[in-house]
Amino acid sequence: MAEPLFEVTDLHLSLPDLNAKPLFGPAPRIEILRGISLAIARGEVLGIVGGSGSGKSTLGRAMLRLLEPTAGRIRFEGADITHLPEAALRPLRARMQLIFQDPMSSLNPRRRVAGLIGGPLRLQGFDRVEDRVARALDHVGLPRAFAARYPHELSGGQRQRIGIARAIALEPDFILADEIVSGLDVSSQAQVLNLLAGLVRDLGLTLAFISHDLAVIRRLCARVIVLQAGRIVEEAPTDRLFAAPQAAYTRELLDAIPLPDPDQPWG
Amino acid sequence: MADARLARRDVGLRLRLAGGWLAVLAAVALLAPWIAPHDPLAQDLMLGRLPPFWLDGAEPGYWLGTDSLGRDVLSRMIWGARIALFVALVAGVLTCVIGATLGLVAGYFRGWPDMIVSRLVDIWMAFPPVLFSILLVAVIGPGLLAIILAIVVIDWTRFARVIRAEAMTQGAMDYVASARVAGRGRASTLWAEILPNVLPTIVVLLTLEMGIAVIVEAILSFVNLSISTDDPTWGGMIAEGRTSIHQAWWVLVFPLTALFLTVLAFSQLGEGLKDRFDPVLR
């Protein structure tokens, strides 16, 4: 295998537990990531699944250096970025993008779509910004006239597509999608999933797809990592994970999914 | 939706009434030397306690009557508006700039800037404000400068506290994280992403603060700590009118009404502007 695009080695992250802070002295720390190692190859779509509190979102944000890891190493294209200062990180920022769970909170309510997609492009010194915004809107199947709209004038599914357009407009090497369909109705969810599958195919995106929903992971990802309480409990190609889950937790997750089928043995 | 439109029409009316009153007041204050019918300081004991024009015994030219020293109430109110609005504007804006800046920095950067600002606010708020301002006026000496300083020094904490909380809330939103993912620097994120979202709150606080400044100026005038007692201020007039409430109620009631309407107008202006600033409601 060629050198992985992203490589994470023994990543630990803990946060101070302010609820348990004694009157004097430092607050005790909660371990959120307890030694995560993973690699993502260029062009790969990796699923990261787990329940709430498993640390899946924290892992994603630590990889993009939005949260400071307490120990371990993060490499991007072989270069150690674990403790790279913000200024040195800036040129790399455009190359790794994040699509958020809640499109309402991740889109600044005071900007129009043109600014939301075009702002990061200008910041990173791209030329022909308006062209690129228009093309990004084409890619996600929204009319170009949407550039003049505010986020609150869009439906949930449309907002999430703006989030995707903003990420792909920068032509990044890596995209992290954090629970991006969990707030959507099934019909918009199906649209966004199909859209993302198409973009992966057409643009050759490298994608880490975080979700609590195995059904969604299965549609999109080639390989899956199952997280529980800050540790990887299983890592397998998607087909094998669903056909023969090894970890007890994976089996529990799979068994708990209610299929739209009254005959499914579920009790 | 018709519901929302109805609500917006009310807001528009409120905004227009409040703005209209303040505009009239501002015009009157600017044009005071030309439109005041009399010299606000001119005393004429022969014309003491004249009633307003619609009552028996009124003297033509003294529309709202005179006080016990025979000074024209209307003229004094017009010159008083000048002082009131000047204090409101200068003290309000200064308080806002200082308090909001500290609040934004503390709320967004957290860490040691927050520690310093928050401790400072805590300590500051432990001082009783009225005593503090009286002390300040006593040290600097009475005058407009002292009033403005007193307001700024006491009230910046109001802005700092509210704006800090608001900046924290906004700072935790994903759009701020997404600005960082896009490679925007910290200061630029504060300026371009957070400030526009905190602006409505700042505007509301600013207009409220202007109303408060008008009241504080009146209170300090009332307790004789403002500029010299001869100078026409609403607070001074109210203080004076209080002593002769049974003989000449108009000396008290007219400036009091002006004060009330002005403070109300400022707060209503804030509410109305907040809605105008909100792209979701606009």
Place this chain on the structure above:
Amino acid sequence: MSFLELRNLSVRLKGSGVPLLRGVSLSVEAGQAHGLVGESGAGKSMIGKAVLGILPRAVEVTGGEILLDGTDLLTLPPAERRRRIGATAALIPQDPLTALNPSRRVGPQITDRLVDILGWTRAAAQARARDLLAEVQISEPDRVMRAYPHELSGGMRQRVLIASAFAAEPKLIVADEPTTALDVTVQKQILRLIAQMQARHGTALLFVTHDLGVVSKVCTSLSVLFAGKVVEETPVGDFFAGPRHPYSAALLAATPRHTAPERALIPVPEAVLAAVRAEVEGSRG
């Protein structure tokens, strides 16, 4: 005759007159579980709220009947309506975090209703609460009754709310997306618990959800809503064997299944949406 029957219920936004429910008719048999499914904005929660008499202030009922055990709630005077609903129905809310008062212990929050409305003695109410907590599989009922809500996990809180809903032996329970905020493994436990309790107590259940998978596990019949109108009311078995209405079929086709990755995921086609919109808006509410 059905225990709960809605006839042509219409609800709209006050002032603007925007219709939220356009002549909804459906029935829930005594002791049976009926699902209300639809996408956000379809009005499924609004139906639950109308039945429990907790519609938001900005909303008004413009017509129709809500027959609870044979009596039309809408014709009763408000005090009598509240009394009747309080004695017959209960709610399992969506968000277990905000549904419990954070500054009060859990125990009194369960017993209040029994003591204040039904006139039980405090001791009897406490004994009942303890039994119910044990019944929802909480291992240390006494400890939980003394706990504050923040000391309990999300799943625990939802169990407490289920116990609280069943406390006064209601004949009807409205469950409004009760597991949406929970992890899938906890969701399974809670759904099974609701189904067990419902069967054991013979309670009718009106189950609001956006998840067709969840409906297929809990309910015996269901109504599909679109823009405030029921487009299909049918037994669960028939529905999953083959929905009659094209919109229902499209919803089912848009739901991902991890067991069938080769099956194409088809978003609800625009043509189907346009047709169902025309159908719903064209009909008289």
